Amino acid sequence: MAVEFFFMEPERVKCVKVNVPVVLAEEEVEIVIDNTSCLPELVMKIDHIDVRVKDVEVEPMFIHERPSREDMDFMEDNPFHMEHHHMNNERVSKIKTLVIHGTLHKQIYYVNKDNDVKHTAEDIPFTKTVHLSNKVLVMDEDQVSATFKRASANIKWELVKASRLHQTGMVHIRVKLIEEREIFVQVCPRIEPTGKCDRVNLLRDPSLEAWSDYLMPVFWGGSNLSRSTRAHSGRYAAAIGRFAPSDSGSLSQTIHRGLKRGQHFKLTFFAQEHCAEGGGHGNRFTLTANVVYYDAMGMEVDMVSKKFTSGDIPNDSYGSFSVDAGKIHEDAVAAMVCFVFEPEKNNTNTVIIDDVSFMCVS
Numbered sequence: 001m002a003v004e005f006f007f008m009e010p011e012r013v014k015c016v017k018v019n020v021p022v023v024l025a026e027e028e029v030e031i032v033i034d035n036t037s038c039l040p041e042l043v044m045k046i047d048h049i050d051v052r053v054k055d056v057e058v059e060p061m062f063i064h065e066r067p068s069r070e071d072m073d074f075m076e077d078n079p080f081h082m083e084h085h086h087m088n089n090e091r092v093s094k095i096k097t098l099v100i101h102g103t104l105h106k107q108i109y110y111v112n113k114d115n116d117v118k119h120t121a122e123d124i125p126f127t128k129t130v131h132l133s134n135k136v137l138v139m140d141e142d143q144v145s146a147t148f149k150r151a152s153a154n155i156k157w158e159l160v161k162a163s164r165l166h167q168t169g170m171v172h173i174r175v176k177l178i179e180e181r182e183i184f185v186q187v188c189p190r191i192e193p194t195g196k197c198d199r200v201n202l203l204r205d206p207s208l209e210a211w212s213d214y215l216m217p218v219f220w221g222g223s224n225l226s227r228s229t230r231a232h233s234g235r236y237a238a239a240i241g242r243f244a245p246s247d248s249g250s251l252s253q254t255i256h257r258g259l260k261r262g263q264h265f266k267l268t269f270f271a272q273e274h275c276a277e278g279g280g281h282g283n284r285f286t287l288t289a290n291v292v293y294y295d296a297m298g299m300e301v302d303m304v305s306k307k308f309t310s311g312d313i314p315n316d317s318y319g320s321f322s323v324d325a326g327k328i329h330e331d332a333v334a335a336m337v338c339f340v341f342e343p344e345k346n347n348t349n350t351v352i353i354d355d356v357s358f359m360c361v362s
Contacts, residue, residue, distance in 0.1 A: 015184045024095065024136040024144070025177040031128045033104050033169040042162040047109040047117055051153045053171055056102040058146035060177060062138065064091040068092040088275055093138040095177065098130040098146065104153060104169050126171065136177065137270035143180040148173050179333040197360040202258045203337065206356050207234045224249025225339070228352050232270040232318045237354035239274070240341040241285070245348050252338035255358065259335060267337060270318040273310055275349050284344035285310050287351050291325040291358070292327055302329040313351060325358070 104126060109119045138144055155169040203219075210218040214227045217238060224247050228239040240249040267289060286307050293302040306323045313319060325335075337358050341351055 003068040012265050015186050017182055017184050019180055019182050020179045022181050023176055024138070024179055025132050027098070027130055027132070027175045029128060029130055029173045029175055030099060030174070031100070031102075031122055031126055031171040032169065033126050034167070035110075035124055036160070036164060036166045037122055039108075039110060039163045039165055041118075042113050043159065044113060044115070044162075045111050045152070046071045046157055046159055046165065047111055049109065049155050049157060049167070050107040051155045051169060052105050053151035053153050053237070054103050054105050056100065056151055056173065058148065058150060058175055058177075059099045060095045060144055060146060061097040061099060062141055063092050063096055063135075063299075064093055067092045082184050084106060093141050094116070095136040095138060095144070096132055096135045096233070098172065098175065098177065100128040100130060100175070102126055102151070102171070102173075104171060106155070106167070106169075108165070129176070135322065138179060140179070145178070145180075146175055146177050148175045164310045196260075197263055197362060198258070199359055200258065201359050202358045203253055203254045203356055203358050207231075207236075208238045208354060208356075209236055211236065220251055220253050222249065222251040222339075225251060228274075230272070230274060230328070230352055232354035234354075237352050238349050239352045240287075240339065241343060241347075241350040245285075245350050246343055246345070248343065250338060251353060252336055254336045255336055256334050258360075259328050259332060260360075261328055261330050261332075264327050265291070265335075265358060266361045267323040267325050267356075269309075269321055269339075270354050271313050271321060272318045272352050273313045273315045273349050274352055284347045285349065286342045287313065288340040288342070289321070289323045289325065290336075290338040290340065292336045292338065294334045294336070295329075295331040296333050298334075300310040301331050302326070307308040310351075311350065317353070 013144050102125070104124045106122045106124070107119055109117060111117055115288040126262050133298055151171060153169055153171045155167055157165060157167045160166050185208060205217065205219040208217055208220065209291070211227050212218050215225060217225070217227075220238065222238075222240070224244050226242040228237045228242065229235065229236040238251050240251055241247065269289070271287065286309055288307045291304045292300055295301050304323060304325050308321060338357065339353055
């Protein structure tokens with residue numbers, strides 16, 4: 001089904017000139033072709049006759065006359081075409097008649113007096129003049145052409161004498177008379193996504209500076225967390241697994257504001273790997289960055305995840321990471337940004353996260 005848009009635009013809109021085929025007339029044409037043929041030898045009977053139509057041409061016949069009131073009204077409503085016709089001095093072109101030429105090709109299969117099946121070919125040219133019910137106004141004669149779907153034909157026959165064959169063929173052609181016209185069309189205004197993209201970080205305390213104590217940030221939730229002074233910016237960052245590097249941990253924040261349907265979001269953050277206090281040098285863990293979308297009932301409607309191994313994260317220096325969070329689901333009213341730390345056996349290292357951003361990008 002075609003998609004339609006209706007706009008009531010107070011501002012100016014853009015128009016472009018395009019070339020389109022305009023159907024001026026459409027006719028169903030039947031042509032009767034009656035002929036009698038002399039066969040190359042005496043025959044006992046006609047087995048069958050195959051027919052097809054070839055070399056069809058349609059020729060429009062132009063006439064020139066002064067424009068009627070209806071013609072003038074049409075061209076006044078289409079000012080671009082006024083360039084072709086100066087209404088006070090010039091006649092207009094019209095088409096009233098089409099002349100159709102073609103050939104009916106026949107393959108005649110017959111049984112001769114020796115009871116052998118043979119065949120002979122025959123081409124019968126035909127011409128048909130078609131008068132349109134109404135004269136058709138033409139803007140530019142050079143741009144007029146006629147097209148037709150594949151012509152069909154059938155035939156009846158009667159063997160009048162042993163060497164004389166009477167045939168009646170019926171040809172059916174559907175003709176379309178077309179003119180290529182240049183017209184102006186209005187271009188639909190660009191459809192903006194629902195809600196303007198403000199490119200603002202929607203996370204509270206994205207640099208993790210506010211802590212209620214050294215184990216829990218004020219605006220973030222999580223487990224197996226501790227405050228770290230190894231910050232990318234500001235004074236603090238969040239270390240996951242610092243005191244228990246062999247246990248899983250997390251850092252998360254839920255966003256309830258600024259989410260608008262159709263917007264595209266991106267999650268970015270800085271992270272580094274660091275040897276936990278009292279630990280060795282085992283660095284076997286994965287860090288998964290998740291963005292989970294929820295509807296008004298608190299049900300999950302979409303989720304985007306990306307995993308990073310310990311080998312992806314620089315040791316004792318920050319690296320920048322990003323996750324394409326996709327377009328906001330149409331039912332989403334909240335989003336949760338969550339980092340999950342999953343150590344393997346004998347892991348001794350931790351991951352430190354700072355300067356997290358969740359922002360609309362388009």
